Amino acid sequence: MTHYKLALLGFGNVGQALARLLLDKRDTLLHQYDITFSMTGIATGRHGMAIDPQGLDVSRALQAVSQGKTLEAFSILPVPRDTFDFIRRCAADVLFENTPVNYETGQPALDHLKIALDNGMHAITANKGPVVHGFHELTDLARGKGLKFYFESAVMDGAPIFSLYRETLPGAQLKSLKGLLNSTTNLILTRMEQGESFDQAVAYCQEIGIAETDPSGDVDGWDAAVKVAALVTVMMGVPLKPQQVSRLGIRGITAEEVSRASSEGRRWKLVCSAQRGANGVEARVAPELVAPDSPLYGVNGTTSIVQFETDVLGLLSIVESDPGPRTTAYGLFADFLNAVRPG
Amino acid sequence: MTHYKLALLGFGNVGQALARLLLDKRDTLLHQYDITFSMTGIATGRHGMAIDPQGLDVSRALQAVSQGKTLEAFSILPVPRDTFDFIRRCAADVLFENTPVNYETGQPALDHLKIALDNGMHAITANKGPVVHGFHELTDLARGKGLKFYFESAVMDGAPIFSLYRETLPGAQLKSLKGLLNSTTNLILTRMEQGESFDQAVAYCQEIGIAETDPSGDVDGWDAAVKVAALVTVMMGVPLKPQQVSRLGIRGITAEEVSRASSEGRRWKLVCSAQRGANGVEARVAPELVAPDSPLYGVNGTTSIVQFETDVLGLLSIVESDPGPRTTAYGLFADFLNAVRPG
Numbered sequence: 001m002t003h004y005k006l007a008l009l010g011f012g013n014v015g016q017a018l019a020r021l022l023l024d025k026r027d028t029l030l031h032q033y034d035i036t037f038s039m040t041g042i043a044t045g046r047h048g049m050a051i052d053p054q055g056l057d058v059s060r061a062l063q064a065v066s067q068g069k070t071l072e073a074f075s076i077l078p079v080p081r082d083t084f085d086f087i088r089r090c091a092a093d094v095l096f097e098n099t100p101v102n103y104e105t106g107q108p109a110l111d112h113l114k115i116a117l118d119n120g121m122h123a124i125t126a127n128k129g130p131v132v133h134g135f136h137e138l139t140d141l142a143r144g145k146g147l148k149f150y151f152e153s154a155v156m157d158g159a160p161i162f163s164l165y166r167e168t169l170p171g172a173q174l175k176s177l178k179g180l181l182n183s184t185t186n187l188i189l190t191r192m193e194q195g196e197s198f199d200q201a202v203a204y205c206q207e208i209g210i211a212e213t214d215p216s217g218d219v220d221g222w223d224a225a226v227k228v229a230a231l232v233t234v235m236m237g238v239p240l241k242p243q244q245v246s247r248l249g250i251r252g253i254t255a256e257e258v259s260r261a262s263s264e265g266r267r268w269k270l271v272c273s274a275q276r277g278a279n280g281v282e283a284r285v286a287p288e289l290v291a292p293d294s295p296l297y298g299v300n301g302t303t304s305i306v307q308f309e310t311d312v313l314g315l316l317s318i319v320e321s322d323p324g325p326r327t328t329a330y331g332l333f334a335d336f337l338n339a340v341r342p343g
Numbered sequence: 344m345t346h347y348k349l350a351l352l353g354f355g356n357v358g359q360a361l362a363r364l365l366l367d368k369r370d371t372l373l374h375q376y377d378i379t380f381s382m383t384g385i386a387t388g389r390h391g392m393a394i395d396p397q398g399l400d401v402s403r404a405l406q407a408v409s410q411g412k413t414l415e416a417f418s419i420l421p422v423p424r425d426t427f428d429f430i431r432r433c434a435a436d437v438l439f440e441n442t443p444v445n446y447e448t449g450q451p452a453l454d455h456l457k458i459a460l461d462n463g464m465h466a467i468t469a470n471k472g473p474v475v476h477g478f479h480e481l482t483d484l485a486r487g488k489g490l491k492f493y494f495e496s497a498v499m500d501g502a503p504i505f506s507l508y509r510e511t512l513p514g515a516q517l518k519s520l521k522g523l524l525n526s527t528t529n530l531i532l533t534r535m536e537q538g539e540s541f542d543q544a545v546a547y548c549q550e551i552g553i554a555e556t557d558p559s560g561d562v563d564g565w566d567a568a569v570k571v572a573a574l575v576t577v578m579m580g581v582p583l584k585p586q587q588v589s590r591l592g593i594r595g596i597t598a599e600e601v602s603r604a605s606s607e608g609r610r611w612k613l614v615c616s617a618q619r620g621a622n623g624v625e626a627r628v629a630p631e632l633v634a635p636d637s638p639l640y641g642v643n644g645t646t647s648i649v650q651f652e653t654d655v656l657g658l659l660s661i662v663e664s665d666p667g668p669r670t671t672a673y674g675l676f677a678d679f680l681n682a683v684r685p686g
Binding site for chain 1: 364368371372375376501502503506507510511512513514515516635636637638640641655656657658659660661662663664665666667669670673676677680681684
């Protein structure tokens with residue numbers, strides 16, 4: 001039996017879903033993995049932070065936040081001054097970092113993860129920023145300390161992408177990849193096919209909470225570019241910044257073009273691709289017309305797909321249908337189990 | 344640096360492709376995995392067997408077989424009497440078992456793998472028979488000896504299916520699965536859509552070498568049923584024999600029905616499915632009419648797909664496009680690396 005002390009930095013939809021998943025899977029962890037856990041710290045953006053070396057009551061923390069209450073009443077130790085103080089004092093074995101993404105620098109998530117590793121914790125995140133801005137640094141730091149830096153949920157939520165490559169495709173070389181990695185634009189284009197205008201479709205995505213008030217991160221292709229950069233950096237071993245991905249969003253696609261494509265039996269998709277060539281890796285995000293014989297054609301709404309071309313397998317495609325916060329939470333949960341398993 | 348002695352039992356298309364892949368990946372093994380290997384034994388169905396404790400010349404063995412020559416001239420030790428004698432004397436660390444499948448009993452592959460494990464070798468196979476007829480026995484035997492019984496290529500060639508579940512989906516529970524797992528019937532149905540009769544399509548599959556002289560294993564759904572039984576046995580933890588899979592093949596589907604489906608925008612597919620329910624697992628193989636909104640619709644020719652519904656991820660689909668012997672060989676190669684890696 002091994003006991004792990006966990007800490008959550010970020011307690012929004014994903015952090016809360018992870019807390020619930022951990023509670024749901026308590027018996028599975030115990031009986032299948034000989035693992036018990038306690039939550040020694042939770043840090044939220046708007047409901048304060050709490051540290052209890054003996055373990056917080058996770059159900060009560062979930063309830064408090066759902067009622068808009070602060071977590072500070074649960075803190076046995078003095079309430080941390082800031083997130084850095086939180087990480088240094090939470091005394092956890094594993095830090096789950098789920099603060100908002102910063103496309104340009106990866107901060108402050110990058111520093112959060114560094115401090116976690118420096119303090120002997122496995123560093124796990126759903127945040128793409130530190131992957132594209134710090135993959136090599138964080139991986140080397142983790143390796144030097146016998147720890148793991150894992151980030152399965154950074155691309156395609158909790159679907160196994162990075163772990164697929166790391167654990168199941170040994171000795172394979174990735175030659176190219178192609179996919180639909182931004183679900184907001186995919187849903188916008190799907191709804192435009194059903195007759196909505198671009199603005200109506202964006203408004204719908206904002207209403208159901210998958211697009212931000214400022215939708216430019218999605219519609220201008222930034223989110224997709226960061227994901228391509230993360231895949232190339234990790235799976236092709238070639239450091240690539242989002243700014244180096246050739247990027248065109250979907251603002252230029254009119255309702256008329258969408259409807260003309262439909263009448264010709266085709267669909268506009270925001271396609272992500274990267275290819276290893278003689279001069280390094282070429283990566284791009286751009287709208288493409290897709291025909292029914294493409295595996296991308298049938299991928300609608302918030303479903304996403306990635307196709308990997310390796311030197312050993314031909315094309316291998318992974319499709320994740322209709323993800324939600326629990327899906328992302330599962331990626332973090334799987335990272336935890338993969339980080340602590342022997343070997 | 345670790346040196347592994349390998350032995351190949353079965354040296355047809357897949358065994359030869361594995362030998363070539365090992366030669367191709369020699370540098371990768373050395374530089375990325377600190378692994379060297381020698382081939383201490385090769386047993387063929389029609390070109391004899393050879394054992395050399397110092398390592399056979401794999402390129403010369405490939406050449407000899409391609410010229411229809413026997414391997415026996417290469418044997419430094421006395422030529423084995425039979426496959427069992429071969430396994431006992433090949434002195435390998437890893438046995439790759441690639442003899443023909445036996446749907447009903449899994450023999451003699453099952454005994455081959457048992458003897459390999461008893462003699463301290465990791466047991467790796469692309470053969471579905473021993474998975475459905477001996478998974479628990481072989482896995483327990485391997486575990487007791489600190490060895491591995493792996494069989495990635497038994498379903499969907501070398502695409503990561505079993506390793507996906509084992510390595511990347513920890514703590515997940517498989518609720519149901521659905522897929523197109525037999526590429527011969529999928530190709531037959533695709534060609535019937537293009538206007539061929541059933542007999543013409545079968546003849547084509549025989550011509551390109553993917554269907555047997557007696558095509559009943561494919562067209563009556565046996566191959567698909569064995570694969571469903573293997574997935575259920577391993578991934579749902581419920582032992583299931585192929586005979587327990589409700590099974591209907593594609594002989595009953597006429598050219599008229601295929602063409603009527605096409606004109607209605609639909610396709611006949613031989614669908615494999617299994618579902619966990621209150622009374623255990625219900626598994627079946629049967630032709631189904633598939634509409635364009637199904638991920639199965641676009642899967643044509645020899646491409647295959649499987650969709651997994653788990654308690655944590657919603658639907659996760661894996662698509663393998665246009666496999667060949669090298670794809671299957673890669674599954675064996677990946678099993679080898681996964682079997683010998685620390686942990």
